[in-house]
Amino acid sequence: MWCRTCSKATDREQSLVxxxxLLPQQYSHTxxxxGSLGDxxxxxxLKLKLSREEEAKRWFEDFQSSSGLTWRTSKTYPNVGRYNKYRVDYRCRTIKRNTSCPATLFLVLKRKQELGERKSRSGxxxxxxxxxxxxxxRNEHNHRGSCAQALKRKDVSVEAIERLKKLFEVRHSPTTALDVLKYDLQKVEQDNYVYAAxxxxxCPDLQFCYRLYYKLFKKVHGTAAGAETFAxxxxxxxxxxxxxxxxxxxxxxxxxxxxxxxxxTPMMRRVHARLRESGEMVFVDSSGNCDRHxxxxxLLVTPSSAGSLPLxxxxxxxxxxxTISAALELLQTVFxxxxxxxxxxxxxxxxxGDCAALRQALTGAFPKATLVHCVSTLFQAMWRWxxxxxxxxxxxxxxxxxxxxxDLxxxxxxxxxxxxxxxxxVxxxxxxxxxxxxxxxxxYKRREEWAQLPTRGYHTNDYVESAFRVVKEKLLLRMKAYSVTQLVDFVFTRLEAHYIHRLTDAPSNNLRKVMKTEDIWGDSVVQEDQDNYTVASSSTAEESYHVNTAIGCCTCPAGIHGGHCDHQSAVARMFGPNESFLHGSSPDTRKLYYHIATGQDIANECCQMLDKPSLPERAAGIGYTCCHPATGELSLKERLHSMFVDISKKLDNPDFTHPxxxxxRTYESIKTDSAMVSALCSFGKNPQTEAGGCKRPRDWL
Structure with missing residues (x-):
């Protein structure tokens, strides 16, 4: 509205438009x-009916939002005098620095008569x-006010900052927090997302997210460097x-x-005490550039059927x-x-790996341990050379x-x-x-360090590098820690939590490792004595493999050095697990992993809940009917007949008529036995079946 006493304008209607x-709509402006200076x-x-400093600041924020302009403080007045309560001068900062934009904005809040004060004599x-x-x-800009570049220079809103803080609290990185923010913004704005983004x-930029991230962690973990870091x-x-x-x-x-x-940590101590592999084999490697300094x-890790576990x-x-020797000496005091x-x-x-300083330090810390070079790291070093x-x-x-x-x-x-x-x-x-x-x-001179001692098929590529992927992806979220204090805090919280979750989920996740043993029939596994077994190959009838459970080895390529293989799983499934080979789905292993993860014991009923029936139970048909017991040709014929009867019943459903x-028609088009064998073996195993909701029979067991 126009002022009744001092309004001056040449074209009032155009001025109001x-x-x-530019002005926020929720306020009444007088x-x-x-004075027009062009188009x-x-x-x-302008005058507004606002009397408090908080109201003046809120109007200024709303004005920046409605006008799309960004302003910066050019001058403040701490002691505003007898008549003014609050005053700030602003300059335009919409596009970039050093544009010398002459636009200015002055805010002056006059003093209101407070209780007990003398009545104002102002006229x-x-x-x-x-x-x-x-x-x-003074709206005299030397640039366009409404453009994409002007939107990119706006200040991040309080709502967006609070949203980012909440995402950081639930362990989001700056990148993932910004992705979540954009995803939520897309759901709200929909077709207008291109303008909101x-x-x-x-929708702040990534640099702002990183600055806010490090600012928050600086408050929690102190300085990034200097004498205060040690304290x-x-x-x-x-x-x-x-x-x-x-x-x-x-x-x-x-x-x-x-x-x-x-x-x-407590979980690492339980790995020391309960996991047998921790006394047999340890992998040691390092990674730099984990924090800003x-x-x-x-990491010291040991292998297990649940992957690498930290020691x-x-x-x-x-x-x-x-320095490494001093660190190992200090580490043994907390073991x-x-x-x-x-x-x-x-x-x-x-x-x-091939690190002379680390190997010398390990020799001094563990003089009775045999140091072994990792073959894969030697191969990678030669490739780089x-x-x-x-x-x-x-x-x-x-x-x-x-x-x-x-080949060497x-x-x-x-x-x-x-x-x-x-x-x-030659x-x-x-x-x-x-x-x-x-x-x-x-x-070749150092061949006794890598060629003579079997390592159960384990290499640093498999365990240490996977452990460092955990550090970089789960612990650091693919970014550098703000300080060494934050890095230590991540080890206490995120690293510990990751391995606890892995050990808790290991029994169900590792269940698939032994599913292939269903292709090995019960009469294909022959026990020669207490520790030795012969397992017929599931692919070649004339071939068989020798399994020794005392040392946990098999003569197949996968188990020749003590690595996990399906033949060892078949022996464990048919005759029970041996302490030299505890696969991830056995009840004893479930109890072990649960205790390492939580420090508590789990009931036997919970451990056996996911177990398959034993071999005698499967032969008697107990537990499930979709098994493969070695009961002869007659049983197979009965099952085949039952399958076709079931398919015939589905003809009553119109959805099954065309399939x-x-x-x-496909069956009738097959002319040769070899084509029939191929079709039967590949039935139900096409990519569409595996990618969709229907699972293969192996996954039902």
Whole structure:
């Protein structure tokens, strides 16, 4: 509305149209002065019936939203004087910095007579009408006001910031939190999402999400560097130890001022005490660049049917042999008394990569352990060496040399190893590269570290690298931690929670590992003595494999070095699990994993709930009818007859008429026995069946 006493404007109707597009609609504005400076630019003086500072600030926020303009404070007035209660001057900041936009906005809130104060003697008629907020707007922009670039410069709204904070509290990263925010915005805006996504106030940019993320964690975990970091970290460790009631984490500084942190959480202690593999084999590796100051995170993990399980974590600021030795010494002070399954001297085997400092430190910490090189890391190191331009290997020779080196590493027997090495040293192409020959000779000299000791088919690629994928994806969410204090907090919370969930879910998830044993009939497994079994191959009738449960090995390629195979699963399924091979679905393993995860025992009924019937029960038809008992040809005929009777009954349903007719036509079109065998074997196994809701018979068991 226009002011009754001081309104000045040449074209009142056009002035109101322009002002209505910019001003927030929920307020009543009194226009005292308006001067046009062209088609869009103008100068105006406005009054509002607002008397409090909070109301003036709220109007300013609403004005930024309605006009699509972004303003920054240019001048403040802390002591506003006798007549003014609040005053701020703003400048335009809509597009980018240093545009010298002359547009300004002045907010002046006049003093209202408060209780007990002297009555105002001001002759301003606006104050008598309650118009205490004065707005002077100089709308003289040297850029477009309504454009995509202007929307990108808007301030992020309070609602969007609160939404991001809630997502961070439930362990979202800046990237995933922004994805959730965009997804929710798309559901609300629908067809208008393309315009809402360009508005920074409701859809912030990724850089803002990261700044907010680190700002929040700075409040929780203290400074990222400096003298205060040590105090913050020491406080975090003390709080964790007091909360758990024992010493699970320690820190110290070495003689050369290197920071060392050792952690063994309650779940890790239970892995030490209850898992037999922890005393047999340990994998050790490290990863840097985990936080903003490049601390090194070392993991000690052991294999299991549920994947790799952690035994300890230590963090250092250096990867020298002296620092790693100090970290391992500190780590042993937080290990439980029954460490490594009752072997206080350490595990029997420690598998590492080709890191001299780490291997020397492990030798000093566990002198009785046998250090083994990981074959896969040696192979990767050779691949990088061959493809490095500094070594001068021609492109056409690289595959040939790499194949020879792979054959050397994968030799199954000492005789085969000597044979491959002899052929390699007389090869014409190999002899052309003296650097490669010297490299192979150095690796061959250390063959006792990688070629003679079986590792049950486990390699650092399978376990340590998968463990570090957990660290980077589940713990760090593919970003650097704000500080080493936050990194330690993530180990206490996220890493512990991930492995607890894995161990809790392991029995049901690993159930599929033994499903293939249903293809191996009961009469195909023959027990020779207490530890030795012969298992016929399910694919080739003339072939059979020898399983020794005492050492957990099989003569098949998968189990020759002690790895898991279907033949060992068949023996465990037919004759019961052996302690050398506890597959993930046995009741004992379920109880073990549940205790490691929670520290509590589970009832036997819960452990046996998902078990299949034993071999005698299956032979008697107990438990389920969709099994494959070796009861002879007559039983198979009966089942086949029952299947066709069931299909015939479905003809009464119109939905099955066309599919059954198609099935009959396909059957009639088959002319040869080989085609019939192929069709029967592939029935129900096409990609559409597996991708849809219908599962294969194997998944029903």
């Amino acid at each position: 322009i002002l209505e597009k 226009v005292c002065n308006y 869009v630019n103008f100068r105006a003086s 301003d008629t606006h104050m008598k009408d309650g118009l205490f907020l004065h707005v002077n707007l 360009a508005d920074r106030s409701v 913050d970290l020491e406080k975090k460790l003390d709080e964790y130890n007091k909360e758990r009631g024992d010493v699970y984490a320690r820190m110290c500084q070495t003689d050369d001022n290197q920071l060392v942190i050792a952690i063994c 490049n601390h090194h995170l070392f 300890g974590v230590f963090i250092t600021t250096s990867k020298t042999q002296q 439980p008394p029954d460490r490594f399954f009752g072997h206080p001297d350490g595990p029997f085997v420690a598998v590492t 061959l493809w490095s331009s500094s070594n001068g290997v021609p492109k056409q020779h690289k595959p040939h040399l790499l194949k020879y080196f792979r 590493l994968c030799a199954s027997t000492p005789a085969a190893l000597i044979e491959v090495y002899t052929r390699l040293m 090869d014409d192409i190999v002899l052309q590269h003296t650097k490669f020959v010297r490299h192979v000779q150095e690796v 059954i007719a198609s099935f009959v």
